Amino acid sequence: QTRPLTVAAASDLRHAMQALQVEYAQRHPDERVRVVYGSSGKFSAQIEHGAPFDLFFSADEAYPQRLHARGHAAGAPRRYALGRLVVWVSGDDAPPALADLAAPRYARIAIANPLHAPYGQRAEEALHRAGLATLRPRLVFGENVSQAAQMVQSGAADAGIVALALMFGDELRGRGGYTLVEESLHAPLWQAFIVTRRAAGDARAARFADFVLSDAGRAVLAAHGFVLPDRED
């Protein structure tokens, strides 16, 4: 029995990637694909040290580029989606817009850690550009965007700036409400993937990559809160 194709995916891709797997399995019923979710930084480090991943879907462009530059990729990174941020509250209240977060009732605002989480960086940037830099003392930081959402969901944080993609899972759909953060408030959050060097020449990896970029793949991603890049081809 051959080793299944192993995909490392940033945690904001959870829901989308599961749907992609289902679609892919219908087309290629003989191929097994397994997906491991985690933070993009951790995957980068692991790939540099021999992790058995065939594809790596990062939550940004920087990590794949770095891997490519260091010779760990089979080819140049390819963009597969653009991430969007939302302001999210977990109660029944009307969801605030970004500017509303200045209200004192939002005493704790959760974001992913800007030091290493791309969504966190964009969230911080958006706050700055919106003139809300003074809110910094109210911020609490999750290890990644999921943890930021967990902080909101537990009720400990009053609001969070998280990935739109998270709103499309069964778990959060219909729970509380969100408002999109204007795209202009932060640099575009391009997300890219690579085929790793160890999978160079592996037809299965190429097949899966092509599928994600195909119309069918794009449709799934779009349905899970991602904005799509223009077609490469």
Place this chain on the structure above:
Amino acid sequence: MSLSARIGHRVGAFTLAVDFDLPGSGVTALFGPSGCGKTLTLRCLAGLERPRRARIEWNGELWQDDAFHLPPHRRRVGLVPQEPTLFAHLDVRGNLAYALSRCASPALGLDEAARLVGIADLLDRRTDALSGGQRQRVAIARALLSHPRLLLLDEPLSALDDPARRGIALDLRRLARDLGLPMILVSHSATEVERLADRVVLMRDGRNDAPRSLAEAVADPDSPLHAGAGPASVLDGVPAGIEDGLLAVALGADRLWLPWHGAAPPASLRLRIMARDVALGLAPARDLSVLNILPVTIESMHDGADATVLVACRSGSGARLFASITRRAATMLGLAPGMRVHAHLKAVALLD
């Protein structure tokens, strides 16, 4: 003042069933073979065991009954355990100070107690740098320093050499008297019991005989106290002059002589006369190096072990003396109760 104890206790297959009343002063010896329940009895008295059925009262104060159990630290009962347990995290001085600082009415100073048991030069030692006998002495001093209402001594001198044992025993007896500190002593040494005790409780298989005075206990020819050296008489007398380096001790009208080291004699003296050291003669022997010859009347004769006869005699002043002689000699001399004979006391031991 008095201690009354009725204890029914089971540990494993062993049943302890003791029942005694003791006056609240003086030294009581608990005597019995290994494994008969002596240690267990002391532990019950100290409150370290919780017997299932018991009633222990001290001077009207309830220490234990089936429902109530006064915890050990409220009993103010001192215990020198059979295997001396010192606090390993304290040095010798610390061990002694531990007791002293918890004592509301100290009767002894720390240095005094240390001197008493001969550990004055060990005060700064760690406890694991002590010899067996030294450990035992620290445990004794520590118990004394807590100035308990009742002191329980579980073979406290077993690891000591004879002179040390003798010295400490005498000091304990003096303290029992001077401080009015009652003690219960477990000891396997008949000499120690005779030296220290005022009364004896014999134990066997977890049960006890009624307490008897020391004199009564030693007067019993079958007493287990005699298992070592045979029956003896223990007599209390008073000094009556010194002559030729010999001390005269008056027992009523009788007078015995014993070698004396010369210092002023104490007010009272305890003598032990082993039955085997007493010879009976029809007349006082002449030209014999036996100094102490008492005219006595034979009260009774008991066949002893091994072809011996134990002869109980009474002197003119009423002192009771045992003589252990061979049956052959008894026959030869034609001894019989009622006869007047002369008791030749070859050896008289001073117990003080």
Place this chain on the structure above:
Amino acid sequence: MSLSARIGHRVGAFTLAVDFDLPGSGVTALFGPSGCGKTLTLRCLAGLERPRRARIEWNGELWQDDAFHLPPHRRRVGLVPQEPTLFAHLDVRGNLAYALSRCASPALGLDEAARLVGIADLLDRRTDALSGGQRQRVAIARALLSHPRLLLLDEPLSALDDPARRGIALDLRRLARDLGLPMILVSHSATEVERLADRVVLMRDGRNDAPRSLAEAVADPDSPLHAGAGPASVLDGVPAGIEDGLLAVALGADRLWLPWHGAAPPASLRLRIMARDVALGLAPARDLSVLNILPVTIESMHDGADATVLVACRSGSGARLFASITRRAATMLGLAPGMRVHAHLKAVALLD
């Protein structure tokens, strides 16, 4: 076979400097006051201490010198420690089996050893369910079961009652003889030493006297062995008939009578005659219940303690006897060396 030990060791402020050669059989007693270094000496012999300077040889085999140290488990030296240490994770049987299973040439069976020390009914007990004396007996049986080349006994009987002590001591002596198992015994009891030992090493302040035979050691009137009961003579004799329940013991041409329980007497008998139990008379006393009267010659007279005189006598057959009498009696009788007198032996103790 022999043990030769020269040990220089320091622990804290204490200096041990012992030096002795012992034959490789029989029982040697180490005797000395508390804290004089007895335990430390045994530990050095067992290999549990590493003295800085030492040379210990067993029968030509080097056990220790300044550079070499044979580890304890290779010495095959048994030790009964002063505070008996049982393996708490094993029951009594387990403790005994531990020794037996490590013994290449068992001399005793487990049950036999248990019976010997009277713990046959305790084999299935947990060790914390034993009394002090029971623990001590388990430790003895365990050491015996390892059938060592040399057995070190550190006050092995201190927690036992007299009958048990006597019984076990005799068994130990028998084993020493039958198994050819040499023993070194630390004991504070002169009786125990006299009962068990063939020779005595006196210790004081970390130093030792040269080993002496038991007879020599007890013959020394100033011996610390006598601190308890005074000087004594220890004589070895053979049985010479039973009459009237009395056993005749022949000491050369002399004959002593002692009460006998009736069983067949052993081939040799050890007798102890305390000096204080011997009276001297110019003629044999008549009509006196003293059976054993020996004609003796006074060899020398020493002023003893407390107005007493210790008279050393020799019987016709050469046996040496001490008599402790008061100076007054000596004067009265006009005793002097060379005089022929009659020794009246009131009590003769059988040590076996």
Place this chain on the structure above:
Amino acid sequence: MLAPQDWQAIGVTLRLCLWTTVILLLLGTPLAWWLAHTRSRFRAAVEALVALPLVLPPTVLGFYLLVALGPRGPVGGLLETLGGTHLAFSFSGILIGSVLYSLPFAVQPLQDGFRAIGRQPLEVAATLGAGPLDRFFTVALPLARGSVLTAATLAFAHTMGEFGVVLMIGGSIPGETQVLSIAIYDAAEALDYRRAHILSALLLALSFVILWLVFARRRRVATVGA
């Protein structure tokens, strides 16, 4: 070499470790004592309960604690209705988390230590007039001091390195709940290895010195034949 934020993290870390250790000893000691001596049927169950927080992944335990301590949780909610503030994202919150998470490392060695003392020294102390508390402080604790040391060092070191619980409950707020371990983790995640190395080396060196000082005072046991 170190950013001001790192210094703050070091400060918070030391405060957290010290407080955690102190609270664990204060809390764990009586608990361990009770566990070592009780005849209660529930003993084994309580012992198992104490060890239980360990088996959950730290962030998950952190999440449950966050729920409990947050404004809508039982603890936080109660505090709020009492007019206080809830404990999520506060130093008190991460302290509670650390204490809970390191509890077994304090309790179990202490329990073993108390067990090893045996009953004799305590019995002797009782006959010398020492009541239960007195015995506990003047006999049991000093005799078990080796185990107290073990409990303290394990608790200290474990708190030092832990970040999952602390991150979740604390939210990594600089100067308040951001500890050194989170800072190192963040640096490593950001692939900023230089910073991660420096901070790790610092943490290791600091801990090594502390632990070495502590352990150097410990006594050894004599060996057979020595």
Place this chain on the structure above:
Amino acid sequence: MLAPQDWQAIGVTLRLCLWTTVILLLLGTPLAWWLAHTRSRFRAAVEALVALPLVLPPTVLGFYLLVALGPRGPVGGLLETLGGTHLAFSFSGILIGSVLYSLPFAVQPLQDGFRAIGRQPLEVAATLGAGPLDRFFTVALPLARGSVLTAATLAFAHTMGEFGVVLMIGGSIPGETQVLSIAIYDAAEALDYRRAHILSALLLALSFVILWLVFARRRRVATVGA
């Protein structure tokens, strides 16, 4: 209720915990014995070193181990040149990580346990002819069994809940290196609380039963006056 992947994770977890515990006891016991008895000047330093892995955040420790065990690291590299495969992302790798990370929880209680035995039982065993190994196995270990238990339970429970090191070295590969704690962590990260709750409850229940069974066999110490 549980996905096949969860069952796999449970299997891996149990294997990891058991092996870690076994290896820790095998490794930690002689180390603890040496530490309890040595006169070496380096004792305190070694003790501090043993505790040191604890103070690093698990993922960071995991990272350093990854570097060491991976194909370019000293250990992994050596293995590769010897014709083997490196240890990163393998069961062996996470096992090494778990062992290292839980080492102090095994060593320190064992060391205390050996210390508490004292020298007397070992000396007696020596005079009965038992050599060092014999004494160790037949006297020291049985007498210190309470501490062995503590070491084992702490190591077991700590390995059960740990995921930082394992995640980093192991890469969370289902059926191979994905343990239950990672599965729970993942579920929580996916905000799939139902699954997180179920798995947590399962883990807690399983651990509780194991711990309870273990602790129920432990003996207590007698209390004064009882």
